Amino acid sequence: MRKTSWALCAVAAGAAVAVLAVPTITTDSSHGDTTVTSITVNGGRPILLGPDRPATFPVEVQARDGSGIRAVDPIGVWGPNYGVLKVGPMRCTATSAQASTCRGTVTVDPKRKQVFNDEAGTWFVDLKVTANDGDRYVGKTAAGFSLKRAAKLSGSGVPTAVRTGQSVTVKGWLARSFWTDNRYHGYPEGVAYLQFRPAGSNRWTTVGKAVSTVSGTVSATAKVTGPGDFQWYSPGDKWTGDAASAELPVRPS
Known part of the structure:
Protein backbone atom coordinates (compact mmCIF):
# COMPACT_ATOMS: atom_id res chain seq x y z
CA MET A 1 0.00 0.00 0.00
CA LYS A 148 -7.39 12.14 -15.76
CA ARG A 149 -3.97 11.82 -17.33
CA ALA A 150 -3.48 14.75 -19.72
CA ALA A 151 -3.02 13.86 -23.39
CA LYS A 152 -1.47 15.61 -26.37
CA LEU A 153 -1.63 15.12 -30.14
CA SER A 154 0.67 16.17 -32.95
CA GLY A 155 0.06 15.95 -36.68
CA SER A 156 2.10 15.85 -39.88
CA GLY A 157 2.09 14.69 -43.49
CA VAL A 158 0.06 17.35 -45.31
CA PRO A 159 2.13 18.32 -48.38
CA THR A 160 2.59 21.97 -49.30
CA ALA A 161 1.86 21.24 -52.95
CA VAL A 162 -1.46 19.46 -53.35
CA ARG A 163 -4.38 19.45 -55.81
CA THR A 164 -8.12 19.43 -55.17
CA GLY A 165 -9.30 15.83 -55.34
CA GLN A 166 -5.93 14.43 -54.34
CA SER A 167 -5.76 11.95 -51.45
CA VAL A 168 -3.30 12.71 -48.67
CA THR A 169 -2.18 10.58 -45.75
CA VAL A 170 -2.11 12.54 -42.51
CA LYS A 171 -0.09 11.15 -39.63
CA GLY A 172 -0.05 11.96 -35.95
CA TRP A 173 1.23 10.97 -32.53
CA LEU A 174 -1.04 10.49 -29.53
CA ALA A 175 0.62 10.61 -26.12
CA ARG A 176 -0.49 10.86 -22.51
CA SER A 177 1.22 11.81 -19.28
CA PHE A 178 2.99 9.23 -17.19
CA TRP A 179 2.94 10.28 -13.55
CA THR A 180 5.51 7.58 -12.77
CA ASP A 181 8.44 9.14 -14.65
CA ASN A 182 7.01 12.64 -15.29
CA ARG A 183 7.09 12.41 -19.09
CA TYR A 184 4.72 11.98 -22.04
CA HIS A 185 4.75 8.57 -23.73
CA GLY A 186 2.89 7.19 -26.73
CA TYR A 187 -0.65 6.07 -25.90
CA PRO A 188 -1.53 2.71 -27.53
CA GLU A 189 -5.06 1.76 -28.61
CA GLY A 190 -6.37 5.29 -28.27
CA VAL A 191 -9.04 6.52 -30.68
CA ALA A 192 -8.29 9.61 -32.78
CA TYR A 193 -10.32 11.30 -35.49
CA LEU A 194 -8.95 13.15 -38.49
CA GLN A 195 -11.06 16.27 -39.01
CA PHE A 196 -11.28 18.89 -41.75
CA ARG A 197 -12.52 22.47 -41.60
CA PRO A 198 -13.04 24.34 -44.91
CA ALA A 199 -11.55 27.81 -45.21
CA GLY A 200 -13.92 30.42 -43.81
CA SER A 201 -15.85 27.87 -41.72
CA ASN A 202 -15.89 27.23 -37.97
CA ARG A 203 -17.14 23.66 -38.27
CA TRP A 204 -14.91 20.58 -38.16
CA THR A 205 -16.04 17.43 -39.98
CA THR A 206 -14.60 13.99 -39.32
CA VAL A 207 -12.99 12.54 -42.46
CA GLY A 208 -11.03 9.66 -40.96
CA LYS A 209 -10.52 7.55 -37.85
CA ALA A 210 -7.53 5.71 -36.42
CA VAL A 211 -6.59 3.59 -33.42
CA SER A 212 -3.08 4.37 -32.21
CA THR A 213 -0.30 1.82 -32.46
CA VAL A 214 1.74 0.56 -29.56
CA SER A 215 3.97 3.63 -29.92
CA GLY A 216 1.01 6.04 -30.19
CA THR A 217 1.15 6.79 -33.93
CA VAL A 218 -2.03 7.34 -35.94
CA SER A 219 -2.61 7.60 -39.68
CA ALA A 220 -5.58 8.21 -41.97
CA THR A 221 -6.10 9.02 -45.65
CA ALA A 222 -8.53 11.69 -46.82
CA LYS A 223 -9.32 13.47 -50.08
CA VAL A 224 -8.60 17.18 -50.38
CA THR A 225 -11.85 18.93 -51.25
CA GLY A 226 -10.53 22.49 -51.17
CA PRO A 227 -8.58 24.92 -49.01
CA GLY A 228 -8.88 24.54 -45.25
CA ASP A 229 -7.24 22.81 -42.29
CA PHE A 230 -6.87 19.28 -41.04
CA GLN A 231 -6.46 18.37 -37.38
CA TRP A 232 -6.36 15.28 -35.22
CA TYR A 233 -8.77 15.03 -32.28
CA SER A 234 -8.94 12.40 -29.53
CA PRO A 235 -11.94 12.44 -27.16
CA GLY A 236 -10.06 10.56 -24.44
CA ASP A 237 -11.74 8.13 -22.08
CA LYS A 238 -12.43 7.58 -18.38
CA TRP A 239 -8.72 7.71 -17.54
CA THR A 240 -7.26 10.00 -20.22
CA GLY A 241 -8.13 13.57 -21.20
CA ASP A 242 -9.07 14.78 -24.66
CA ALA A 243 -6.54 16.38 -27.02
CA ALA A 244 -6.35 18.11 -30.39
CA SER A 245 -3.38 18.69 -32.64
CA ALA A 246 -2.36 22.01 -34.11
CA GLU A 247 -4.12 22.92 -37.35
CA LEU A 248 -2.53 21.49 -40.50
CA PRO A 249 -3.22 23.90 -43.37
CA VAL A 250 -3.91 22.62 -46.88
CA ARG A 251 -3.99 25.07 -49.80
CA PRO A 252 -4.55 23.22 -53.07
CA SER A 253 -3.42 24.85 -56.31
Missing part, protein backbone atom coordinates in the same frame (compact mmCIF):
# COMPACT_ATOMS: atom_id res chain seq x y z
CA ARG A 2 1.53 3.24 -1.17
CA LYS A 3 -0.28 5.85 0.89
CA THR A 4 -1.01 6.13 4.59
CA SER A 5 -2.06 9.76 5.05
CA TRP A 6 -5.55 8.68 6.10
CA ALA A 7 -6.60 5.70 8.16
CA LEU A 8 -7.63 2.78 5.95
CA CYS A 9 -10.00 0.15 7.22
CA ALA A 10 -8.56 -3.36 7.52
CA VAL A 11 -9.98 -6.71 8.56
CA ALA A 12 -8.00 -9.75 9.61
CA ALA A 13 -8.96 -13.39 9.30
CA GLY A 14 -6.33 -15.66 10.90
CA ALA A 15 -2.94 -14.76 9.39
CA ALA A 16 -4.46 -13.09 6.29
CA VAL A 17 -5.19 -9.37 6.27
CA ALA A 18 -7.49 -7.79 3.65
CA VAL A 19 -7.36 -4.05 3.07
CA LEU A 20 -10.62 -2.42 2.07
CA ALA A 21 -10.55 -0.17 -0.99
CA VAL A 22 -12.30 2.84 0.56
CA PRO A 23 -10.24 5.29 2.64
CA THR A 24 -12.12 6.96 5.46
CA ILE A 25 -11.43 10.20 7.29
CA THR A 26 -13.98 9.80 10.04
CA THR A 27 -15.81 6.98 11.81
CA ASP A 28 -18.75 9.23 12.66
CA SER A 29 -22.20 8.74 11.15
CA SER A 30 -24.81 11.27 10.03
CA HIS A 31 -27.18 12.60 12.66
CA GLY A 32 -29.93 15.24 12.68
CA ASP A 33 -31.18 17.46 9.86
CA THR A 34 -27.83 18.54 8.38
CA THR A 35 -27.81 18.14 4.60
CA VAL A 36 -25.39 18.78 1.76
CA THR A 37 -27.21 20.46 -1.12
CA SER A 38 -24.32 20.42 -3.62
CA ILE A 39 -20.64 19.62 -4.02
CA THR A 40 -18.68 20.96 -6.98
CA VAL A 41 -15.10 19.99 -7.79
CA ASN A 42 -13.12 22.03 -10.34
CA GLY A 43 -16.28 23.75 -11.51
CA GLY A 44 -17.67 20.42 -12.69
CA ARG A 45 -14.86 19.91 -15.22
CA PRO A 46 -12.43 16.95 -15.28
CA ILE A 47 -8.95 17.62 -13.89
CA LEU A 48 -6.40 16.94 -16.64
CA LEU A 49 -3.06 16.42 -14.93
CA GLY A 50 0.15 16.59 -16.94
CA PRO A 51 3.32 14.65 -16.15
CA ASP A 52 5.45 17.20 -14.33
CA ARG A 53 3.50 20.25 -13.15
CA PRO A 54 1.28 20.61 -10.08
CA ALA A 55 -2.40 21.39 -10.46
CA THR A 56 -4.63 23.15 -7.94
CA PHE A 57 -8.40 22.83 -8.19
CA PRO A 58 -11.28 24.13 -6.05
CA VAL A 59 -13.80 22.18 -3.98
CA GLU A 60 -17.08 23.88 -3.06
CA VAL A 61 -19.60 22.46 -0.59
CA GLN A 62 -23.06 23.92 0.00
CA ALA A 63 -24.78 22.69 3.14
CA ARG A 64 -27.68 23.61 5.39
CA ASP A 65 -29.10 22.91 8.83
CA GLY A 66 -31.84 24.53 10.86
CA SER A 67 -29.25 25.87 13.29
CA GLY A 68 -26.72 26.91 10.61
CA ILE A 69 -23.43 25.34 9.54
CA ARG A 70 -20.38 25.41 11.83
CA ALA A 71 -17.72 23.71 9.69
CA VAL A 72 -16.79 21.26 6.95
CA ASP A 73 -14.02 19.24 8.57
CA PRO A 74 -12.43 16.83 8.01
CA ILE A 75 -12.56 16.62 4.24
CA GLY A 76 -10.45 14.81 1.64
CA VAL A 77 -10.65 13.20 -1.78
CA TRP A 78 -9.84 9.60 -2.70
CA GLY A 79 -9.62 7.55 -5.86
CA PRO A 80 -8.70 4.17 -7.33
CA ASN A 81 -5.93 2.02 -5.87
CA TYR A 82 -5.75 3.94 -2.59
CA GLY A 83 -5.28 7.33 -4.21
CA VAL A 84 -5.59 9.96 -1.49
CA LEU A 85 -5.24 13.76 -1.60
CA LYS A 86 -5.74 16.36 1.11
CA VAL A 87 -8.12 19.29 0.82
CA GLY A 88 -6.92 22.58 2.26
CA PRO A 89 -8.88 24.29 5.07
CA MET A 90 -12.51 24.89 4.14
CA ARG A 91 -13.64 28.49 4.64
CA CYS A 92 -17.38 28.82 5.12
CA THR A 93 -19.56 31.82 4.32
CA ALA A 94 -23.17 31.91 5.52
CA THR A 95 -25.65 32.55 2.71
CA SER A 96 -28.62 32.53 5.10
CA ALA A 97 -29.36 31.67 8.74
CA GLN A 98 -29.48 28.00 7.77
CA ALA A 99 -27.12 27.61 4.77
CA SER A 100 -23.43 28.11 4.07
CA THR A 101 -21.06 27.77 1.14
CA CYS A 102 -17.65 26.37 2.06
CA ARG A 103 -14.61 26.46 -0.24
CA GLY A 104 -11.18 24.88 -0.24
CA THR A 105 -8.55 23.71 -2.72
CA VAL A 106 -6.61 20.57 -3.55
CA THR A 107 -3.08 20.61 -4.96
CA VAL A 108 -1.64 17.52 -6.62
CA ASP A 109 1.96 17.32 -7.80
CA PRO A 110 3.01 14.28 -9.86
CA LYS A 111 6.68 15.03 -9.24
CA ARG A 112 6.11 14.50 -5.54
CA LYS A 113 4.58 11.07 -6.30
CA GLN A 114 1.21 12.08 -4.91
CA VAL A 115 -0.53 10.14 -7.69
CA PHE A 116 0.29 7.13 -9.85
CA ASN A 117 -0.86 6.11 -13.33
CA ASP A 118 -3.34 3.52 -12.06
CA GLU A 119 -5.06 6.11 -9.85
CA ALA A 120 -6.57 8.02 -12.78
CA GLY A 121 -10.35 7.78 -13.13
CA THR A 122 -13.30 8.55 -10.88
CA TRP A 123 -12.49 10.11 -7.51
CA PHE A 124 -14.77 10.90 -4.56
CA VAL A 125 -15.19 13.52 -1.87
CA ASP A 126 -15.15 12.23 1.72
CA LEU A 127 -16.31 14.77 4.29
CA LYS A 128 -17.98 15.64 7.56
CA VAL A 129 -20.28 18.67 7.90
CA THR A 130 -21.04 19.87 11.42
CA ALA A 131 -23.97 22.14 12.33
CA ASN A 132 -24.10 24.68 15.14
CA ASP A 133 -26.37 22.41 17.20
CA GLY A 134 -24.05 19.40 16.89
CA ASP A 135 -25.92 17.68 14.07
CA ARG A 136 -23.72 16.32 11.32
CA TYR A 137 -23.64 14.91 7.82
CA VAL A 138 -20.99 12.32 6.94
CA GLY A 139 -20.40 11.11 3.39
CA LYS A 140 -17.55 8.92 2.15
CA THR A 141 -18.73 9.17 -1.47
CA ALA A 142 -20.50 12.50 -1.18
CA ALA A 143 -19.63 13.51 -4.76
CA GLY A 144 -17.65 12.14 -7.68
CA PHE A 145 -15.30 13.81 -10.14
CA SER A 146 -12.71 12.88 -12.78
CA LEU A 147 -8.93 13.06 -12.40
Whole structure:
Protein backbone atom coordinates (compact mmCIF):
# COMPACT_ATOMS: atom_id res chain seq x y z
CA MET A 1 0.00 0.00 0.00
CA ARG A 2 1.53 3.24 -1.17
CA LYS A 3 -0.28 5.85 0.89
CA THR A 4 -1.01 6.13 4.59
CA SER A 5 -2.06 9.76 5.05
CA TRP A 6 -5.55 8.68 6.10
CA ALA A 7 -6.60 5.70 8.16
CA LEU A 8 -7.63 2.78 5.95
CA CYS A 9 -10.00 0.15 7.22
CA ALA A 10 -8.56 -3.36 7.52
CA VAL A 11 -9.98 -6.71 8.56
CA ALA A 12 -8.00 -9.75 9.61
CA ALA A 13 -8.96 -13.39 9.30
CA GLY A 14 -6.33 -15.66 10.90
CA ALA A 15 -2.94 -14.76 9.39
CA ALA A 16 -4.46 -13.09 6.29
CA VAL A 17 -5.19 -9.37 6.27
CA ALA A 18 -7.49 -7.79 3.65
CA VAL A 19 -7.36 -4.05 3.07
CA LEU A 20 -10.62 -2.42 2.07
CA ALA A 21 -10.55 -0.17 -0.99
CA VAL A 22 -12.30 2.84 0.56
CA PRO A 23 -10.24 5.29 2.64
CA THR A 24 -12.12 6.96 5.46
CA ILE A 25 -11.43 10.20 7.29
CA THR A 26 -13.98 9.80 10.04
CA THR A 27 -15.81 6.98 11.81
CA ASP A 28 -18.75 9.23 12.66
CA SER A 29 -22.20 8.74 11.15
CA SER A 30 -24.81 11.27 10.03
CA HIS A 31 -27.18 12.60 12.66
CA GLY A 32 -29.93 15.24 12.68
CA ASP A 33 -31.18 17.46 9.86
CA THR A 34 -27.83 18.54 8.38
CA THR A 35 -27.81 18.14 4.60
CA VAL A 36 -25.39 18.78 1.76
CA THR A 37 -27.21 20.46 -1.12
CA SER A 38 -24.32 20.42 -3.62
CA ILE A 39 -20.64 19.62 -4.02
CA THR A 40 -18.68 20.96 -6.98
CA VAL A 41 -15.10 19.99 -7.79
CA ASN A 42 -13.12 22.03 -10.34
CA GLY A 43 -16.28 23.75 -11.51
CA GLY A 44 -17.67 20.42 -12.69
CA ARG A 45 -14.86 19.91 -15.22
CA PRO A 46 -12.43 16.95 -15.28
CA ILE A 47 -8.95 17.62 -13.89
CA LEU A 48 -6.40 16.94 -16.64
CA LEU A 49 -3.06 16.42 -14.93
CA GLY A 50 0.15 16.59 -16.94
CA PRO A 51 3.32 14.65 -16.15
CA ASP A 52 5.45 17.20 -14.33
CA ARG A 53 3.50 20.25 -13.15
CA PRO A 54 1.28 20.61 -10.08
CA ALA A 55 -2.40 21.39 -10.46
CA THR A 56 -4.63 23.15 -7.94
CA PHE A 57 -8.40 22.83 -8.19
CA PRO A 58 -11.28 24.13 -6.05
CA VAL A 59 -13.80 22.18 -3.98
CA GLU A 60 -17.08 23.88 -3.06
CA VAL A 61 -19.60 22.46 -0.59
CA GLN A 62 -23.06 23.92 0.00
CA ALA A 63 -24.78 22.69 3.14
CA ARG A 64 -27.68 23.61 5.39
CA ASP A 65 -29.10 22.91 8.83
CA GLY A 66 -31.84 24.53 10.86
CA SER A 67 -29.25 25.87 13.29
CA GLY A 68 -26.72 26.91 10.61
CA ILE A 69 -23.43 25.34 9.54
CA ARG A 70 -20.38 25.41 11.83
CA ALA A 71 -17.72 23.71 9.69
CA VAL A 72 -16.79 21.26 6.95
CA ASP A 73 -14.02 19.24 8.57
CA PRO A 74 -12.43 16.83 8.01
CA ILE A 75 -12.56 16.62 4.24
CA GLY A 76 -10.45 14.81 1.64
CA VAL A 77 -10.65 13.20 -1.78
CA TRP A 78 -9.84 9.60 -2.70
CA GLY A 79 -9.62 7.55 -5.86
CA PRO A 80 -8.70 4.17 -7.33
CA ASN A 81 -5.93 2.02 -5.87
CA TYR A 82 -5.75 3.94 -2.59
CA GLY A 83 -5.28 7.33 -4.21
CA VAL A 84 -5.59 9.96 -1.49
CA LEU A 85 -5.24 13.76 -1.60
CA LYS A 86 -5.74 16.36 1.11
CA VAL A 87 -8.12 19.29 0.82
CA GLY A 88 -6.92 22.58 2.26
CA PRO A 89 -8.88 24.29 5.07
CA MET A 90 -12.51 24.89 4.14
CA ARG A 91 -13.64 28.49 4.64
CA CYS A 92 -17.38 28.82 5.12
CA THR A 93 -19.56 31.82 4.32
CA ALA A 94 -23.17 31.91 5.52
CA THR A 95 -25.65 32.55 2.71
CA SER A 96 -28.62 32.53 5.10
CA ALA A 97 -29.36 31.67 8.74
CA GLN A 98 -29.48 28.00 7.77
CA ALA A 99 -27.12 27.61 4.77
CA SER A 100 -23.43 28.11 4.07
CA THR A 101 -21.06 27.77 1.14
CA CYS A 102 -17.65 26.37 2.06
CA ARG A 103 -14.61 26.46 -0.24
CA GLY A 104 -11.18 24.88 -0.24
CA THR A 105 -8.55 23.71 -2.72
CA VAL A 106 -6.61 20.57 -3.55
CA THR A 107 -3.08 20.61 -4.96
CA VAL A 108 -1.64 17.52 -6.62
CA ASP A 109 1.96 17.32 -7.80
CA PRO A 110 3.01 14.28 -9.86
CA LYS A 111 6.68 15.03 -9.24
CA ARG A 112 6.11 14.50 -5.54
CA LYS A 113 4.58 11.07 -6.30
CA GLN A 114 1.21 12.08 -4.91
CA VAL A 115 -0.53 10.14 -7.69
CA PHE A 116 0.29 7.13 -9.85
CA ASN A 117 -0.86 6.11 -13.33
CA ASP A 118 -3.34 3.52 -12.06
CA GLU A 119 -5.06 6.11 -9.85
CA ALA A 120 -6.57 8.02 -12.78
CA GLY A 121 -10.35 7.78 -13.13
CA THR A 122 -13.30 8.55 -10.88
CA TRP A 123 -12.49 10.11 -7.51
CA PHE A 124 -14.77 10.90 -4.56
CA VAL A 125 -15.19 13.52 -1.87
CA ASP A 126 -15.15 12.23 1.72
CA LEU A 127 -16.31 14.77 4.29
CA LYS A 128 -17.98 15.64 7.56
CA VAL A 129 -20.28 18.67 7.90
CA THR A 130 -21.04 19.87 11.42
CA ALA A 131 -23.97 22.14 12.33
CA ASN A 132 -24.10 24.68 15.14
CA ASP A 133 -26.37 22.41 17.20
CA GLY A 134 -24.05 19.40 16.89
CA ASP A 135 -25.92 17.68 14.07
CA ARG A 136 -23.72 16.32 11.32
CA TYR A 137 -23.64 14.91 7.82
CA VAL A 138 -20.99 12.32 6.94
CA GLY A 139 -20.40 11.11 3.39
CA LYS A 140 -17.55 8.92 2.15
CA THR A 141 -18.73 9.17 -1.47
CA ALA A 142 -20.50 12.50 -1.18
CA ALA A 143 -19.63 13.51 -4.76
CA GLY A 144 -17.65 12.14 -7.68
CA PHE A 145 -15.30 13.81 -10.14
CA SER A 146 -12.71 12.88 -12.78
CA LEU A 147 -8.93 13.06 -12.40
CA LYS A 148 -7.39 12.14 -15.76
CA ARG A 149 -3.97 11.82 -17.33
CA ALA A 150 -3.48 14.75 -19.72
CA ALA A 151 -3.02 13.86 -23.39
CA LYS A 152 -1.47 15.61 -26.37
CA LEU A 153 -1.63 15.12 -30.14
CA SER A 154 0.67 16.17 -32.95
CA GLY A 155 0.06 15.95 -36.68
CA SER A 156 2.10 15.85 -39.88
CA GLY A 157 2.09 14.69 -43.49
CA VAL A 158 0.06 17.35 -45.31
CA PRO A 159 2.13 18.32 -48.38
CA THR A 160 2.59 21.97 -49.30
CA ALA A 161 1.86 21.24 -52.95
CA VAL A 162 -1.46 19.46 -53.35
CA ARG A 163 -4.38 19.45 -55.81
CA THR A 164 -8.12 19.43 -55.17
CA GLY A 165 -9.30 15.83 -55.34
CA GLN A 166 -5.93 14.43 -54.34
CA SER A 167 -5.76 11.95 -51.45
CA VAL A 168 -3.30 12.71 -48.67
CA THR A 169 -2.18 10.58 -45.75
CA VAL A 170 -2.11 12.54 -42.51
CA LYS A 171 -0.09 11.15 -39.63
CA GLY A 172 -0.05 11.96 -35.95
CA TRP A 173 1.23 10.97 -32.53
CA LEU A 174 -1.04 10.49 -29.53
CA ALA A 175 0.62 10.61 -26.12
CA ARG A 176 -0.49 10.86 -22.51
CA SER A 177 1.22 11.81 -19.28
CA PHE A 178 2.99 9.23 -17.19
CA TRP A 179 2.94 10.28 -13.55
CA THR A 180 5.51 7.58 -12.77
CA ASP A 181 8.44 9.14 -14.65
CA ASN A 182 7.01 12.64 -15.29
CA ARG A 183 7.09 12.41 -19.09
CA TYR A 184 4.72 11.98 -22.04
CA HIS A 185 4.75 8.57 -23.73
CA GLY A 186 2.89 7.19 -26.73
CA TYR A 187 -0.65 6.07 -25.90
CA PRO A 188 -1.53 2.71 -27.53
CA GLU A 189 -5.06 1.76 -28.61
CA GLY A 190 -6.37 5.29 -28.27
CA VAL A 191 -9.04 6.52 -30.68
CA ALA A 192 -8.29 9.61 -32.78
CA TYR A 193 -10.32 11.30 -35.49
CA LEU A 194 -8.95 13.15 -38.49
CA GLN A 195 -11.06 16.27 -39.01
CA PHE A 196 -11.28 18.89 -41.75
CA ARG A 197 -12.52 22.47 -41.60
CA PRO A 198 -13.04 24.34 -44.91
CA ALA A 199 -11.55 27.81 -45.21
CA GLY A 200 -13.92 30.42 -43.81
CA SER A 201 -15.85 27.87 -41.72
CA ASN A 202 -15.89 27.23 -37.97
CA ARG A 203 -17.14 23.66 -38.27
CA TRP A 204 -14.91 20.58 -38.16
CA THR A 205 -16.04 17.43 -39.98
CA THR A 206 -14.60 13.99 -39.32
CA VAL A 207 -12.99 12.54 -42.46
CA GLY A 208 -11.03 9.66 -40.96
CA LYS A 209 -10.52 7.55 -37.85
CA ALA A 210 -7.53 5.71 -36.42
CA VAL A 211 -6.59 3.59 -33.42
CA SER A 212 -3.08 4.37 -32.21
CA THR A 213 -0.30 1.82 -32.46
CA VAL A 214 1.74 0.56 -29.56
CA SER A 215 3.97 3.63 -29.92
CA GLY A 216 1.01 6.04 -30.19
CA THR A 217 1.15 6.79 -33.93
CA VAL A 218 -2.03 7.34 -35.94
CA SER A 219 -2.61 7.60 -39.68
CA ALA A 220 -5.58 8.21 -41.97
CA THR A 221 -6.10 9.02 -45.65
CA ALA A 222 -8.53 11.69 -46.82
CA LYS A 223 -9.32 13.47 -50.08
CA VAL A 224 -8.60 17.18 -50.38
CA THR A 225 -11.85 18.93 -51.25
CA GLY A 226 -10.53 22.49 -51.17
CA PRO A 227 -8.58 24.92 -49.01
CA GLY A 228 -8.88 24.54 -45.25
CA ASP A 229 -7.24 22.81 -42.29
CA PHE A 230 -6.87 19.28 -41.04
CA GLN A 231 -6.46 18.37 -37.38
CA TRP A 232 -6.36 15.28 -35.22
CA TYR A 233 -8.77 15.03 -32.28
CA SER A 234 -8.94 12.40 -29.53
CA PRO A 235 -11.94 12.44 -27.16
CA GLY A 236 -10.06 10.56 -24.44
CA ASP A 237 -11.74 8.13 -22.08
CA LYS A 238 -12.43 7.58 -18.38
CA TRP A 239 -8.72 7.71 -17.54
CA THR A 240 -7.26 10.00 -20.22
CA GLY A 241 -8.13 13.57 -21.20
CA ASP A 242 -9.07 14.78 -24.66
CA ALA A 243 -6.54 16.38 -27.02
CA ALA A 244 -6.35 18.11 -30.39
CA SER A 245 -3.38 18.69 -32.64
CA ALA A 246 -2.36 22.01 -34.11
CA GLU A 247 -4.12 22.92 -37.35
CA LEU A 248 -2.53 21.49 -40.50
CA PRO A 249 -3.22 23.90 -43.37
CA VAL A 250 -3.91 22.62 -46.88
CA ARG A 251 -3.99 25.07 -49.80
CA PRO A 252 -4.55 23.22 -53.07
CA SER A 253 -3.42 24.85 -56.31
